[in-house]
Amino acid sequence: MEIDVEALKRDWTGFTFDTAEFEALTADLVGFATACGETAKRYTDPSDPDFQAVPNYPSRYVGRRVLPDNFPRLGGGYGFDAGKCVTPIAPIRAGDKITARSQIHDVYTKTGRSGTMLFIVHRMEFSNQRGEPVSVVDWRMVQQDRGAQ
Amino acid sequence: MILDLHNHSIKSDDGRAKVENYCQWIKKRELGLDGFVLTEHRQFDAESDYRKLEDEYGILILKASEVETDYGHVLVFGVNDDLRAAYDFTRIDLPLELVIRETERCGGVAVPCHPGRPRVGMCAHFEAKGPVEGVRVIETLNGGSRGEEDAAALALAEARGYRGIGGSDAHIVSQIARCVTRFPNEIRDGDGLVAALRAGDFEALSWK
Numbered sequence: 259m260e261i262d263v264e265a266l267k268r269d270w271t272g273f274t275f276d277t278a279e280f281e282a283l284t285a286d287l288v289g290f291a292t293a294c295g296e297t298a299k300r301y302t303d304p305s306d307p308d309f310q311a312v313p314n315y316p317s318r319y320v321g322r323r324v325l326p327d328n329f330p331r332l333g334g335g336y337g338f339d340a341g342k343c344v345t346p347i348a349p350i351r352a353g354d355k356i357t358a359r360s361q362i363h364d365v366y367t368k369t370g371r372s373g374t375m376l377f378i379v380h381r382m383e384f385s386n387q388r389g390e391p392v393s394v395v396d397w398r399m400v401q402q403d404r405g406a407q
Numbered sequence: 408m409i410l411d412l413h414n415h416s417i418k419s420d421d422g423r424a425k426v427e428n429y430c431q432w433i434k435k436r437e438l439g440l441d442g443f444v445l446t447e448h449r450q451f452d453a454e455s456d457y458r459k460l461e462d463e464y465g466i467l468i469l470k471a472s473e474v475e476t477d478y479g480h481v482l483v484f485g486v487n488d489d490l491r492a493a494y495d496f497t498r499i500d501l502p503l504e505l506v507i508r509e510t511e512r513c514g515g516v517a518v519p520c521h522p523g524r525p526r527v528g529m530c531a532h533f534e535a536k537g538p539v540e541g542v543r544v545i546e547t548l549n550g551g552s553r554g555e556e557d558a559a560a561l562a563l564a565e566a567r568g569y570r571g572i573g574g575s576d577a578h579i580v581s582q583i584a585r586c587v588t589r590f591p592n593e594i595r596d597g598d599g600l601v602a603a604l605r606a607g608d609f610e611a612l613s614w615k
Contacts, residue, residue: 367499368420369479369480370527373526
């Protein structure tokens with residue numbers, strides 16, 4: 259798979275290609291925390307004075323588009339999820355109106371047992387209704403050339 | 408002195424271990440490891456300073472790199488400014504011959520790692536493209552390699568007279584100290600490690 263990483267970075271990183279809005283509903287916050295096995299009351303009990311979303315809560319949000327329009331289809335389209343990294347900045351509280359802005363943060367290649375892989379880092383930056391940043395989620399996606407196997 | 412020469416922290420894109428957590432694990436489990444080397448993928452972590460952790464836990468923490476070449480992945484010890492300028496650590500197609508030559512010129516040691524693995528190991532590339540001159544040390548024991556892959560690495564080392572090191576290739580804390588390298592003399596810093604590797608005075612051990 260011939261990939262011009264520098265061209266991909268130049269052409270596709272650093273601009274917002276999607277904006278989405280969400281509301282942090284109490285039931286969702288509790289449900290997500292419980293599903294994660296969380297037991298601390300500040301995450302599971304809405305009556306707790308410090309009730310808030312668990313730090314990884316923003317990872318549940320997905321924008322309207324995963325990649326920018328016309329982003330090149332690479333490696334025969336074979337891809338998979340390589341995980342998310344959540345950087346919490348400030349608590350997300352019940353009732354917060356959350357705005358998520360998506361951009362391609364990075365593109366890089368690496369080699370492994372199965373061949374060459376292209377990693378696309380989709381970054382979502384979350385802010386609340388006061389415009390305060392609350393979280394950053396980096397979602398890594400891998401595309402791999404089936405023909406190389 | 409026993410060192411684990413191949414580990415990744417969260418500085419690597421696929422690393423899930425914080426350096427302090429490695430230290431805690433080593434002490435909690437009484438692993439008998441005197442130190443470890445961080446070999447982050449396609450980069451050299453020049454920023455992080457682990458001296459406080461070294462003092463707190465009594466563990467030597469050194470920094471190196473794992474780069475990617477046309478013959479597979481290679482550990483680079485003794486990284487300095489000259490070496491970082493000599494080739495682009497971020498590339499995945501560095502010529503192995505260049506990496507070995509420039510690393511030697513700049514005072515380091517290049518060690519092809521997990522040579523028995525397909526695609527990212529040197530053995531298969533040797534068969535397809537022939538050997539590369541200048542290799543002196545390879546990683547004969549790798550914590551993430553399968554039995555037959557380590558066996559292929561050992562066979563290659565014996566056939567070509569390479570010295571062998573051991574490294575865990577840990578990406579999470581519980582993977583550290585699966586494969587290690589024993590040095591007869593104390594190593595205090597990166598220069599000491601390079602000197603020992605160049606002298607060939609060490610042996611690889613599997614603690615899997």
